[in-house]
Amino acid sequence: MYKYEDVLLRSIFLSWTTSPWYRKKAAFLDERRRRALTEIDNAPFSWFHVKVCIVAGVGFFADAYDIFAIDVALNMLKFTYGDGDFSPWKSTGLKVATPIGNLVGQVIFGWLADLRGRKRMYGIELMIIIVATFCQTLAGQAPAIDILGVLILWRFIMGVGIGGDYPLSAIISSEFAATKTRGRLMTAVFAFQGWGQFAASAAGIIVLSAFKTEIISAPYPAATPIDYCWRILIGLGCIPAVIALYFRLTIPETPRFTMDIERNVTLASRDIGSVLGTATFVTDEDILAERVKAPAASLADFVAYFSQWENFKVIVGTAYSWFALDIAFYGLGLNSSTILTAINFSPQPASLSSTSVYETLKHICIGNLILSVAGLIPGFAFDALNTTQSGRHAFVFLYCCANFFQNFGPNTTTFIIPGEVFPTRYRSTAHGISAASGKLGAVVAQLVWTTVGRSVEYIMKILAFIMLTGIFSTILLPETKQRTLEDLSNEEQEGYITGVVDRYRAITPSRHPHFGTNWG
Numbered sequence: 001m002y003k004y005e006d007v008l009l010r011s012i013f014l015s016w017t018t019s020p021w022y023r024k025k026a027a028f029l030d031e032r033r034r035r036a037l038t039e040i041d042n043a044p045f046s047w048f049h050v051k052v053c054i055v056a057g058v059g060f061f062a063d064a065y066d067i068f069a070i071d072v073a074l075n076m077l078k079f080t081y082g083d084g085d086f087s088p089w090k091s092t093g094l095k096v097a098t099p100i101g102n103l104v105g106q107v108i109f110g111w112l113a114d115l116r117g118r119k120r121m122y123g124i125e126l127m128i129i130i131v132a133t134f135c136q137t138l139a140g141q142a143p144a145i146d147i148l149g150v151l152i153l154w155r156f157i158m159g160v161g162i163g164g165d166y167p168l169s170a171i172i173s174s175e176f177a178a179t180k181t182r183g184r185l186m187t188a189v190f191a192f193q194g195w196g197q198f199a200a201s202a203a204g205i206i207v208l209s210a211f212k213t214e215i216i217s218a219p220y221p222a223a224t225p226i227d228y229c230w231r232i233l234i235g236l237g238c239i240p241a242v243i244a245l246y247f248r249l250t251i252p253e254t255p256r257f258t259m260d261i262e263r264n265v266t267l268a269s270r271d272i273g274s275v276l277g278t279a280t281f282v283t284d285e286d287i288l289a290e291r292v293k294a295p296a297a298s299l300a301d302f303v304a305y306f307s308q309w310e311n312f313k314v315i316v317g318t319a320y321s322w323f324a325l326d327i328a329f330y331g332l333g334l335n336s337s338t339i340l341t342a343i344n345f346s347p348q349p350a351s352l353s354s355t356s357v358y359e360t361l362k363h364i365c366i367g368n369l370i371l372s373v374a375g376l377i378p379g380f381a382f383d384a385l386n387t388t389q390s391g392r393h394a395f396v397f398l399y400c401c402a403n404f405f406q407n408f409g410p411n412t413t414t415f416i417i418p419g420e421v422f423p424t425r426y427r428s429t430a431h432g433i434s435a436a437s438g439k440l441g442a443v444v445a446q447l448v449w450t451t452v453g454r455s456v457e458y459i460m461k462i463l464a465f466i467m468l469t470g471i472f473s474t475i476l477l478p479e480t481k482q483r484t485l486e487d488l489s490n491e492e493q494e495g496y497i498t499g500v501v502d503r504y505r506a507i508t509p510s511r512h513p514h515f516g517t518n519w520g
Contacts, residue, residue, distance in 0.1 A: 029265050029292050030497035036269045040255060041179040041484050043276050052176050053185055055251060056169040057192035058244040059126060063162045064196025065203075066133055066237040067098055068372075070155070071337055072204040075364050076230035079221040079357055081147055090148055092450040095334045097152040099442035101159020102166075106439065109164030110432020113171060114297060114425060118257055122168050123248035128161030130241045137235040163439065167431040170419035175254040175427075176275070179484050186416045194372070194407055196240075197333070200233075201369035207233050208361055215358045222354040226361075256485070260424035263291045263501070293499035295491070297425040305426065310490055314421050315430055317476030322414040322438035324470030328463040329406055331445030336371050337364045338449070339456055371403055410470065414438065420480045423489035441466075 074094055078085050105125065113121045132154045139150040169189055177185045207229045208215070214225035252275060258268035295301065306312050332339065418434040419427065445463070452459055478488065486493050 026293070026497055026499045029500070030495060032269065033259055033265045033292075033497055034493060036255065036259065036265065036272055037484070037486060039272055039276065040176070043178045045178065045181050046276070048275055049177065049181070049185060051247070052173060052251070053188050055244055055247040056173055056189045058240050059165050059169060059248065060189060060192040061196040061199070062126075062129060062237055062240040062244070063165050064193040065200045065240065066129065066158060066162060066196075066234075068197045068333060068368075069200040069203070069233055069237060070094060070098070071334055072200065072361075072365055072368060073230040073233050075337055075361060076226050076233070077148075077151075079361075080223045080227045080230065081141060083221065086148070088450045092446050093152050094148060094155065096443050096446045097155040098159035098162065099330060099439045099446070101156040101161075102163035102439040103159075103436045103443070105160035105163025106166050106432040106435040107163075108160070108432075110167035110428045110430075110435075113168055113428035113432075114261065117253055117261075118168060118172050118175070118428070119251060119253040121164070122172065122251060123245055125161040125164030125168065126241050126245045126248060128164070129158055130238050130245070132158035132161060133234065133237045133241070137231045163432075163435070166415070166435040167419075167428045170415060170431050171428045172251070172254060174416075174419040174485065175256045175424070179482060182420070183416060183481065186419060187412055190412055190415045193411075198369070198372040201365055201372050203233055203236055204365035205362065205369065208358065208365060212358060216355050218354050220352050220354050220357065222357050226357070229361075256424045260294060261297065263294050263296075265292055265497070291501040292497045293501050294497050295423075295425065302426060302429075305423070308490075313476040314478065315433065317473045318414070318418040318421070318430070318434040319437035320473035321410065321470050321477070322418075322434050323441040324467050324473065325406070325410045325414050326438035326441035327445045327466045328402075329411055330442035331449065331459070331463050332403070334442075334446065335449055336368050371400060373400075417477055417480060420485060421478060421488045423491055424485070427485075 074086075074091060077094075082090075105128075109121055109125060136151055136154045136158070139147055139154065141147040170186065173186045173189050174182055211225045211229050215222040215229075218225055252271060255268040255272045255275075258264050258271060262268075306315060414434070418431040422430040448462060449459060452462070480488055
């Protein structure tokens, strides 16, 4: 009996899908999808866009703070647990733990955001960051375990969370933004990274100043007060992450994910109205559950899409450009104190006294602050810097120029372009792959520092050459200015929806117009 009904319903379903109404319905939903996308692309800048920028940006602020605070904290750890210094490989391990975690998190969270949804994954990465950051502050030394090993583990876990933030924040920002303001919105989100780097250096100075008396009065190497300093410095990174967590957990799903991955055009149209306040609501839950036929993510489809040269060259361009940039960006950013010491801007302690320890750490924090400001100051302030006469300050000036133009150009565009140039079903995955390539570059950069030693001259030449190769990958990238995300995906949008998907068992006269219901 059940088998007979099953066959009967199958035949009804097949006759329904070949009916003229079915084709008309598919064309109607296809047009409705294009209208909904046009509504997003032409939406005026609103408070909702500001909220998206702030919520995503505060997370990036926390990411940058947590990444770059280690350069200052490492020097504090040297006096607390290393008697003034660590072996090169111990320092490298602590520095590469986070980039390796980033690489893992970017690939996994990028894939999960395309599979499970941007909203479902957004906020989970912040939870990981908060827990791992707090656990770093509780790490301790014991006869059976080195504190650096504990810190490396927790910084790797923290890196996984930070890595997840890259594709999620980029994709949510790009998919909610209007075409004419998309670049500015994503740039504003990424700009929080510079402020996070700046805050890490500023916090180092503030914490050191707060413990100045205790450090100077303590016996060399002032291990106890400095132990307080690095724990507070690292722990402060939890604050912006906690602030952003609630808002990330309550942010709505992007309409593009609902339309193109969940394939629910009607629900996406309602969500657009909810966000922009421009559309009427649909309350029929059966209609909201309707799914359409459209290109779906799968391994075979992924291979088919990226096997085309016009698509493959784009992901090669985004991935290698990010790799070439991060070779230098993290190679310099995570070793600022080493560079400052090499040029005697931040000399080693002149004597074995707690006062000299304090002065050394203060110079490192001030030097990091100057270098981080280089990524934030406007171009017109360069004239003032150019009045410096000494060779040491001239080097710092040139270093600041390099840092400024990294942030002015490739450090921003390597984040933006991967969030624009891929189809919705692979946008987060491809952004994660591109970002992971960058963090691979960061790991390579730290290995170069350790292998070559502290010869700043040779390391600068190596980093400059690798960045120069980024010219060729940049040529592979399309211009994204004033183009919609769908246009950039290299997929035909007319006829994107080819039908309506529903289980044949769900075909009832009350739910389907083929049996007489008026669908308009």
